Each structure stands twice: as C-alpha cells, then as structure tokens.
Amino acid sequence: MTTRLIVLAAGKGTRMKSAMPKVLHRLAGKPLLGHVLDTGLQLNPASITVVIGHGADQVQSTIEQPVKWALQSEQLGTGHAVREGLDGIEDSDTVLITYGDVPLTRASTYQALLDACDEQTIGLLTLMMDDPTGYGRILREGGAIVGVVEQKDATPDQLGITEVNAGVVAIKGGSLRDLLSRIDNNNAQGEFYLTDIHELAVKDGLRVQAVHPQDEWEVDGVNSRVQLARLERLHQQHLAEELMNNGVTVADPARIDIRGTLKTGTDVTIDVNCVFEGDCVIGNNVKIGQNCLISGSVIADGSTILANCVLENAEVGSDATVGPFARLRPGTRTESGIRIGNFVETKNTHVGEGSKINHLSYVGDSTLGRNVNVGAGTITCNYDGVNKHQTIIGDNAFIGSNSALVAPVTISEGATVGAGSTITRNVPADRLSLTRARQTDIENWSRPIKNK
Missing domain, CATH: 2.160.10.10 (Hexapeptide repeat proteins)
Structure with missing residues (x-):
C-alpha cells in the first residue's frame, strides 16, 4: 500500500489576530505545522503535500521537513484545498488528509485510519463530545454513517447530535478524485466542503468507517x-x-x-x-x-x-x-x-x-x-x-x-x-x-x- 499525505495549511487564522500564518504559531517551540509533519513522517509516506495559501512564502521558508507544496490561491473551502493537492496521487494510493493546525494527533490514530481504508471503505475520524458546538455532525442511518453536516447547515435536530467530525480522512486516491469532482458549494458559506464527499460515497455504495482517537485532545485545533x-x-x-x-x-x-x-x-x-x-x-x-x-x-x-x-x-x-x-x-x-x-x-x-x-x-x-x-x-x-x-x-x-x-x-x-x-x-x-x-x-x- 502506498500512503500519501495531504496537509491543509492555507488558512489565515483570523482569530489569531496575527500577521503570521496560523500554522507557524509555535507549540512547545515548534510550528503547529511542524508537529503535524513530524507525526506524518512516522507513517513512512511516499509523499507529503502541504496545501498553502495565506503567507505561503513564509510557510515554505520556515518549514524544514521534506514536503511537496501546493498553492490554494483562493480559499474556497476544504474540498477545493484538497483538489489543489492531488498532483502526483495515483488511484491506488491511500491518501490521508489532515490539518496543519491540529498538532497533537497521535501517529497510532492516523495509522488506525489507514488500516480502516480500502477500495470500498473510507476511514473517518470522529468522536463523541458533550458540547459539539462548532463541529460538523455525523449523520447515521441504521448505525451506518450516511453523511456529515456542518453546523451552519444543520437543522435543530441535527444540532443535537453529539458525534462530531474531526476532519481527518483516509481514502483511496481514485475515489477521492472522483468524489471531489462532484461536490458543489451550495451551502451557507458558499464553499466546497470536503465533508460532502461522504454522502456521495455512500450513494455510490462505499462505506464510511468511523475511527475514534484515544483522547479527545488529539483532534483539538488552534483557532485562537x-x-x-x-x-x-x-x-x-x-x-x-x-x-x-x-x-x-x-x-x-x-x-x-x-x-x-x-x-x-x-x-x-x-x-x-x-x-x-x-x-x-x-x-x-x-x-x-x-x-x-x-x-x-x-x-x-x-x-x-x-x-x-x-x-x-x-x-x-x-x-x-x-x-x-x-x-x-x-x-x-x-x-x-x-x-x-x-x-x-x-x-x-x-x-x-x-x-x-x-x-x-x-x-x-x-x-x-x-x-x-x-x-x-x-x-x-x-x-x-x-x-x-x-x-x-x-x-x-x-x-x-x-x-x-x-x-x-x-x-x-x-x-x-x-x-x-x-x-x-x-x-x-x-x-x-x-x-x-x-x-x-x-x-x-x-x-x-x-x-x-
């Protein structure tokens, strides 16, 4: 199995109130993105592609790990960002998609997602939260995942769901490319959501397999x-x-x-x-x-x-x-x-x-x-x-x-x-x-x- 990583790191991080790209703010003396890349390298991937946008030159000049760079010149959503990072990915590759501002996910959690992924299965990181505010909710029917709805698009009933999407996905390259070509931006934010691929995948007969982190803090992102x-x-x-x-x-x-x-x-x-x-x-x-x-x-x-x-x-x-x-x-x-x-x-x-x-x-x-x-x-x-x-x-x-x-x-x-x-x-x-x-x-x- 050939593993390739796509790390999304194009956002500005408005709430940080900083001229520096969010992923370069430091945790334990290391850029947030550096933590994600160090963990990703433990998986021995064939490549790591980092999708950058805001402050791209500064990010490239700061990061020392061996990565490929892809530019998202307009921030049109996570689905659009992943599209920008598809270069060099083969249909048979297993692709792990993660985020440059989520620094503490364990390598074992990433590996569990990769292990769950095959030609018919997408691995999706989810967890149960007492207060799910701000997270996309996991939609299930008969116990099976059938989709993900972002909070801004959720109905009042859906807002009561406590299983949330942590955003990290493992998926075959061919399925990823096909599904991304079919998503649209008909939503409250006018963006192309990566989360929309799951509903399409289920309709195509694929299965979305939930994987849970050992600790909730593994999926904590930094927005402020x-x-x-x-x-x-x-x-x-x-x-x-x-x-x-x-x-x-x-x-x-x-x-x-x-x-x-x-x-x-x-x-x-x-x-x-x-x-x-x-x-x-x-x-x-x-x-x-x-x-x-x-x-x-x-x-x-x-x-x-x-x-x-x-x-x-x-x-x-x-x-x-x-x-x-x-x-x-x-x-x-x-x-x-x-x-x-x-x-x-x-x-x-x-x-x-x-x-x-x-x-x-x-x-x-x-x-x-x-x-x-x-x-x-x-x-x-x-x-x-x-x-x-x-x-x-x-x-x-x-x-x-x-x-x-x-x-x-x-x-x-x-x-x-x-x-x-x-x-x-x-x-x-x-x-x-x-x-x-x-x-x-x-x-x-x-x-x-x-x-x-």
Whole structure:
C-alpha cells in the first residue's frame, strides 16, 4: 500500500489576530505545522503535500521537513484545498488528509485510519463530545454513517447530535478524485466542503468507517491564542508525566516547558520554571535548580545546575556544579568535578577536570587544564576588535582575583598570576607573574570636605 499525505495549511487564522500564518504559531517551540509533519513522517509516506495559501512564502521558508507544496490561491473551502493537492496521487494510493493546525494527533490514530481504508471503505475520524458546538455532525442511518453536516447547515435536530467530525480522512486516491469532482458549494458559506464527499460515497455504495482517537485532545485545533495556550499546557503536562514515569522528579508539572527533545537518566530532579530547548540530554542523578534555561546541552551524571543558570549548546561533565546565575555559552565543554560559580560566563572554552571559576568572571576562547583556580573578577581579553584569540591555562595554575589575561597568551603549568594583574606575555611554568603597581601611602592627607 502506498500512503500519501495531504496537509491543509492555507488558512489565515483570523482569530489569531496575527500577521503570521496560523500554522507557524509555535507549540512547545515548534510550528503547529511542524508537529503535524513530524507525526506524518512516522507513517513512512511516499509523499507529503502541504496545501498553502495565506503567507505561503513564509510557510515554505520556515518549514524544514521534506514536503511537496501546493498553492490554494483562493480559499474556497476544504474540498477545493484538497483538489489543489492531488498532483502526483495515483488511484491506488491511500491518501490521508489532515490539518496543519491540529498538532497533537497521535501517529497510532492516523495509522488506525489507514488500516480502516480500502477500495470500498473510507476511514473517518470522529468522536463523541458533550458540547459539539462548532463541529460538523455525523449523520447515521441504521448505525451506518450516511453523511456529515456542518453546523451552519444543520437543522435543530441535527444540532443535537453529539458525534462530531474531526476532519481527518483516509481514502483511496481514485475515489477521492472522483468524489471531489462532484461536490458543489451550495451551502451557507458558499464553499466546497470536503465533508460532502461522504454522502456521495455512500450513494455510490462505499462505506464510511468511523475511527475514534484515544483522547479527545488529539483532534483539538488552534483557532485562537487562547486555544494555543490551552494546548501548550496540556502538551507540557503530558511531557512532564512522561518524564516522571521515566524516573524524573518534576517539582511542579505545571511549571516546566520542553521545547524540543529531552532525554533523561534516572533520579533526575528538575525544580520549577525550567525551560528545555532543542535537543538536551541529562544523565543520572542530575539536579537542576529553579528558573534554568537549558538549550541544546548535555549534562553528565551526578552534576548539579543551581538556580537561574543559562546553558546554550554546552557540555557539562560528571559531578560538576554550575551556578547559581552562571551562563555557559556555545562551545563550553567541561570535564568532571568542575565548579563554575555565580555570575560567571564562559564561551568556546574547555574546562579541565577539577578546575574552578567561582565568581564574577568571563572566560572565552580558552583552554583550562586540570585543577586550575580562576579568581573572582578575572577576564580573558579574547577580542581585539577584529579577531578572537586563545588563552591557554596549564594544569594547577592559579589566577588571582581581578586579573586580565590579554590573548593570545599562555599561562603555563603550575604558574601563579598575582591578583590585579594584566598579563600580556606568556607566563613560564611554576612562576609568579604580577603587574601590580607599587602601593603608596600618603601621610598627613586630608579627604576633601564640601563647603557648607
């Protein structure tokens, strides 16, 4: 069976009150359409065609997944949109039609629709709702589906039906092309409804088979920022529960955001208001304090990230302590047992085993050996206005507080830099280097006093 997907993503999303196409608004850091495409790719389809319209160029330039594009230049309804996406679809193909603003449908639900579809059967996603307002109603006779009526066209009796159309359809390509050629726009909205194919199909002797999602939220679409926020919290709750089921302590499942992928070991503790972006990996027995942003980073076993830290594309070795209020910028890589303390910023720097940068320092474009101690207020002066330069600090070196290391420079193994020094030349091994001015004490000096 050849499976092909058509994803409808041409709408403007007027209720979003946004210049950005609705399908590009983000859920868990990813465009709504991106979620739909990622799930669709799990089905290993021969192709995915995305039908775009409003903001087409912006959608194409944002989406990274491998898809075909079809343009619906006029928004004349869902049936018309599907027609625009038929190019390349063979009669024998099984076509799954879904929507770019319905981000949380499971792949297993899509697969159940595909399994229900054959030459004589259309798979249709439906569900029972206590409040079906806004949804098309499923019409049945003798238990069999005979059609779908949109709310604006429904009679008062039909409005009382609680089985609704979720919109996702699996159908053979030949049947789809034939049925779409026969629908019209004689309805309250003057549009070509995809839902009209079901009544025609039944008249042709085809069967419409209902498939139900495991959870109602799988078919929740986004039409407003309120709905987007509601889905965001729902999605984050599920992600938090998955973490907890995998051995992670989440201090408050309502106060965590995962905007990418997060792989964790066991006995991890995550405090409140932590955000994880991109692809993150956390080892066993890691503790992450409150208000941390971890982006595209790896944290090895036994390490502690204290409160209010920012890690961006960094690698933290085992049994390390970072923070509070530390920022590890891209290219930071540490070995085991290191300490990076409060108000320390590192960038493109390797920190060797057991080394410490405890307070108020900037270390960039540097390589630190083992058991180095960097005192408070130290700065590696790595940028000359045009180029970045390297600072190399050997094993067991000691950098006194309030020092400036003007790169390119090497502080050799076992060397000591006296506090308050500006180092512009290489420091030999096991030497003390300092550039401190001689202290002068002035006798009989009086502090100036303001005249009253």
